[in-house]
Amino acid sequence: MTNESKQAHIQELVTNKKAFFQYEIVETFETGIVLLGTEIKSLRDHGGSLPEAYVTVESGELWLIAANIAPYNFGSFYNHEEKRKRKLLAHKREIAKIDSAIDEKGLTCVPLSMYLKNGKVKVKIAIVKGKKLHDKRASIQERDNKREVQRAMKNA
Numbered sequence: 001m002t003n004e005s006k007q008a009h010i011q012e013l014v015t016n017k018k019a020f021f022q023y024e025i026v027e028t029f030e031t032g033i034v035l036l037g038t039e040i041k042s043l044r045d046h047g048g049s050l051p052e053a054y055v056t057v058e059s060g061e062l063w064l065i066a067a068n069i070a071p072y073n074f075g076s077f078y079n080h081e082e083k084r085k086r087k088l089l090a091h092k093r094e095i096a097k098i099d100s101a102i103d104e105k106g107l108t109c110v111p112l113s114m115y116l117k118n119g120k121v122k123v124k125i126a127i128v129k130g131k132k133l134h135d136k137r138a139s140i141q142e143r144d145n146k147r148e149v150q151r152a153m154k155n156a
Contacts, residue, residue, distance in 0.1 A: 009116075009117070009118060010115050010116065010117050011115060011116040012113060012115045013043045013044070013046060013048065013113075013114045013115050013116060013121070014043065014046070014048040014049060014050055014113060014114040015050070015112070015113040016050035016051055016053070016110065016111055016112050016113060017051075018051045019050075019051075019110050019111075019112055019126070019128065020112075021131075021136065021139060022130065022131060022136075023108075023110065023126075023128035023129060023130055023131060024128060024129045024130075024131055024135070025112075025126045025127075025128055026101070026107065026126070026127045026128060026129055027101075027126065027127045028112065028124060028125070028126045028127075029090060029094055029098070029124070029125050029126070030122055030123075030124055031062065031088040031089055031090045031094075031122065031123050031124075031125055032088065032089035032090075032120065032121075032122060032123075033064065033086055033087070033088055033089065033114070033121055033122070033123050034086060034087040034088075034089065035069075035086065035121060036080045037078075038071070038072040038078060038079050038080050039069045039072075039080050040121060041072045041074075042069050042070050042071065042072040042080075043069060043114060043121060044116075045072075045073075047069060047070035047071075047072070048067065048068060048069045048070065048114060049067075049068045050067055050068075050110075050111045050112075050113070050114070052066050052068075053065065053066045053067035053068075053110065053111050054066065054108060054109065054110050054111075055088065055098070055109035055110065055111060055125050056102070056109075057095060057098060057099040057102060060092075060095060061087060061088075061095070062087070062088035062089075062090055062095055062098065062125075063085050063086070063087060063088065064085070064086040064087075064088055064111060064123065065085055066083055067083070067086060067111065068082055068083055069082060070082065088123060088125070098125075098127060101127045102127075106129055106130065107127055107128065107129055108127075108128055108130075109125055109126065109127055109128070110125065110126060110128055111123050111124070111125050111126075112124045112125065112126050
């Protein structure tokens with residue numbers, strides 16, 4: 001087998017761009033998610049959003065709350081609810097680690113992206129810490145500086 005066939009085929013479906021701006025990422029995890037058929041079809045058509053979503057731990061299980069997956073256009077009466085709770089699949093020790101981090105003051109858990117990995121939908125979640133206003137300003141300044149460098153490189 002070659003290296004190309006061993007590597008996982010990953011297709012990005014939905015990203016949470018606001019999370020990278022609003023939060024400082026402490027640690028990331030890859031989890032599976034329990035979805036209905038119409039939800040997967042809708043996600044493949046890029047019908048989802050994560051900006052207001054968050055992750056909680058209830059009775060030893062991870063749950064994705066307030067993630068929006070648009071109704072599937074051809075779903076008829078089999079369609080799903082847009083913002084229902086969705087179960088995330090992770091190892092017990094990862095769940096325990098996330099639970100203890102959420103209990104800590106100032107930390108929370110948010111989804112960063114949803115993607116297809118070898119035909120299965122995965123959710124990249126992160127333990128995050130909220131940024132202060134001056135940190136956000138620094139992020140904006142850094143982004144503007146990178147943009148100026150790119151323009152200079154392009155024109156040179």
